[in-house]
Amino acid sequence: MTTLLEVKDVKVRFALGGGFLSSFGLGATSYIEAVAGVSMTIEQGETYGIVGESGSGKTTIARAIGGLHHAQEGSILFNGTELRGLRESEFRPHRKDISMMFQDPIGSLSPRLTIKSLLTEPYKIQGMKDRDLDAEAKRLLGMVGLPADFASRFAYQLSGGQARRVGVARALALDPKLILADEPTAGLDVSVQGELLNLLAGLQDKLGLSMIIITHNLNVVRHITDRMGIMYLGRFVEEGRTDEIFANPQHPYTLALLAANPEPDPDAQLARIELKGEPPSLIQRPSACEFHPRCPFVRDNCSVGDAPIWDTSVADHAHRCHWPGQHSAA
Amino acid sequence: MENDILNIRDMSIHYSTPRGTLKALRHVNVSVPKGKIIGVVGESGCGKSTLISAIIRLLAPNANLASGAITFDGKDLFGLSEDEMRGLRGTDISMVFQDPMQTHNPVLTIGRQMTDIQYRDDMTMEQKTKRAVDMLTQVGIPDPAARLNQFPHEFSGGMRQRIAIAMALMARPKLLIADEPTTALDATLEVQIIKRLEELQADIGCSILFISHHLGVIAELCEEVVVMYAGEVVEQGSVREVFHSPQHPYTKALLECDPGHIKEKTRNLPTIPGEIPDLVNIPAGCAFAPRCPRVFDACHTQRPEWTRIKEGQHALCHLAGKEAVQ
Numbered sequence: 001m002t003t004l005l006e007v008k009d010v011k012v013r014f015a016l017g018g019g020f021l022s023s024f025g026l027g028a029t030s031y032i033e034a035v036a037g038v039s040m041t042i043e044q045g046e047t048y049g050i051v052g053e054s055g056s057g058k059t060t061i062a063r064a065i066g067g068l069h070h071a072q073e074g075s076i077l078f079n080g081t082e083l084r085g086l087r088e089s090e091f092r093p094h095r096k097d098i099s100m101m102f103q104d105p106i107g108s109l110s111p112r113l114t115i116k117s118l119l120t121e122p123y124k125i126q127g128m129k130d131r132d133l134d135a136e137a138k139r140l141l142g143m144v145g146l147p148a149d150f151a152s153r154f155a156y157q158l159s160g161g162q163a164r165r166v167g168v169a170r171a172l173a174l175d176p177k178l179i180l181a182d183e184p185t186a187g188l189d190v191s192v193q194g195e196l197l198n199l200l201a202g203l204q205d206k207l208g209l210s211m212i213i214i215t216h217n218l219n220v221v222r223h224i225t226d227r228m229g230i231m232y233l234g235r236f237v238e239e240g241r242t243d244e245i246f247a248n249p250q251h252p253y254t255l256a257l258l259a260a261n262p263e264p265d266p267d268a269q270l271a272r273i274e275l276k277g278e279p280p281s282l283i284q285r286p287s288a289c290e291f292h293p294r295c296p297f298v299r300d301n302c303s304v305g306d307a308p309i310w311d312t313s314v315a316d317h318a319h320r321c322h323w324p325g326q327h328s329a330a
Numbered sequence: 331m332e333n334d335i336l337n338i339r340d341m342s343i344h345y346s347t348p349r350g351t352l353k354a355l356r357h358v359n360v361s362v363p364k365g366k367i368i369g370v371v372g373e374s375g376c377g378k379s380t381l382i383s384a385i386i387r388l389l390a391p392n393a394n395l396a397s398g399a400i401t402f403d404g405k406d407l408f409g410l411s412e413d414e415m416r417g418l419r420g421t422d423i424s425m426v427f428q429d430p431m432q433t434h435n436p437v438l439t440i441g442r443q444m445t446d447i448q449y450r451d452d453m454t455m456e457q458k459t460k461r462a463v464d465m466l467t468q469v470g471i472p473d474p475a476a477r478l479n480q481f482p483h484e485f486s487g488g489m490r491q492r493i494a495i496a497m498a499l500m501a502r503p504k505l506l507i508a509d510e511p512t513t514a515l516d517a518t519l520e521v522q523i524i525k526r527l528e529e530l531q532a533d534i535g536c537s538i539l540f541i542s543h544h545l546g547v548i549a550e551l552c553e554e555v556v557v558m559y560a561g562e563v564v565e566q567g568s569v570r571e572v573f574h575s576p577q578h579p580y581t582k583a584l585l586e587c588d589p590g591h592i593k594e595k596t597r598n599l600p601t602i603p604g605e606i607p608d609l610v611n612i613p614a615g616c617a618f619a620p621r622c623p624r625v626f627d628a629c630h631t632q633r634p635e636w637t638r639i640k641e642g643q644h645a646l647c648h649l650a651g652k653e654a655v656q
Contacts, residue, residue, distance in 0.1 A: 052516075054486075054515075054516055055486070159374055159375055161374065186513070187374075187513055187543070188374070188543070189372070189373045189374060189543045190543065190584060190588045191583070191584060191587040191601050191602040192374070192601075193587075193589075193599075194589070194599035194600060194601040195601045197599055198598055198599055201597040205597075216517050217517075219588075219589035219590050220589065222589070222595060223589055223592070223595055223596055223597065223599060224597060256518055257517055257518060260517035260521045261517060261546070261590065262544075262546030262549065262550045263546055263549070263590050263591075264546045264549050264573065264588045264590050264591055265549055265573060265591075266550075266569045266573055266574075267570065268549070272521050273521075274521050274525060275518050275521075275522075277472070278486050278488065
């Protein structure tokens, strides 16, 4: 397999409302580090899952890869080309290869444009004037299993599942190599979710796409991703092969997430782990292990001293915990 | 029936649209016993929202009640005047909405909003504030007195949803309608919300109508479940009976689709082939017939009856009770 995307130590910062002086470059500008050093490698044809709670930086890292946020540090190598630091005009040619499916399926479709215009807009932006737009719209709708007469509809006339399919079709328009899908199944019921995931898997097999899927649905991650990373406060706390992480979780946050995934069986024995409190603020990150204020298994050295190291000693399964794997309900 | 806080009998709601009459709900039967948590599941477009709007009588202007009735706490809801209905909303029936980011007024403090909704109560401002503080404590908001002065954007999504629950339960309603309250939240926050709902329900003793896509949450939280398909209630029964021996082929198919059930990793998840019927041109007979694996002749011509399977389990299927759907 060839490596399609290599992300190394990427950091994305957002300035916090600087005062009057900061507009002249004076005074201290404070910022939050929404993505605080994320590394991952995606092979061609692979699916990578990013899991974590809202505010953990999942969407920000995806948008940084897609060129919608500027990453201040690190490297984003796509097909051997450094994408970080490119200007908008330099990035635009790469948008053919990296396409995004946004979180809100209906909100990401303009209410004023027909589905045909929405689907064929990428060709206009990329200056592909030779395309037969009617035929392209029909082809794309066919690929995602929607009838051709949808071309003349508007976004508000679609159901949630149909809007997602239009989102997939639009992402496919320029034959991308990588699709970034932000919460592709949120709000869908299970059968429509199954259809959408099967569609993505089928398209991936047919077209050899790589995908990054951002989700908090662990059932989705388990079935369709090859590798996964679990994010907390802008960093991975655990990363590796999906089957390996599910079989042998090392970080207590991973454990809590796995336990928060109830089985659809009223007689199932649930061993849920309730995390204490709220996700901490990115402005004041907790000392030492950043998970310690909420960790149900916290011990003395978790709150003071050194942060836990990013342990990569086991191939395909890295983690960041002082006491990896030693978590019992004590 | 006497034990029901809410009882919906044979209710049909139609919308008049440019394309014709859209039959959003057809002959729906739902009963919500006092003090129980009832789950409602079904695909998008199956009529869950119309059902809720009908219960709180906030139907769209183009909707009309084609048949049936809703009895709430012994009162015929559609027989009430608008004033009487307004008296019920927020006191006896209250609601938690799907999106905690848009439930609150962004320009008023949480404290102002929580005292405002007590406008009916004859209490001093201090008493109202104290009640708001108590309620926030119950849903686990730390330092509630100080946080009353904060605005919605200063709270996280999970906190906002817990505040919404606190507000909905402040009047100690008889029925709480929770419309996918955890859909917009992460798995770990979902656990928190569900635990709070369980505790508060036990404390207040209200009934909850809990709408969700998430079969695992329904299995954990609810005692009974109502399954809806294309504007009809196709099955209602205890969670254990419905999940372990579903009587309607749609229920069975829906349960099989849940990836939580599938232990082996697969790239080909089960789905229910076909599409929901067009609610303007509903096929004669059973609405699920075009997608049903057990379809036979009568399904295309005759509408199935709401059949009692056993105490507390009903299904809308020609095969219901005749033989195991398994």
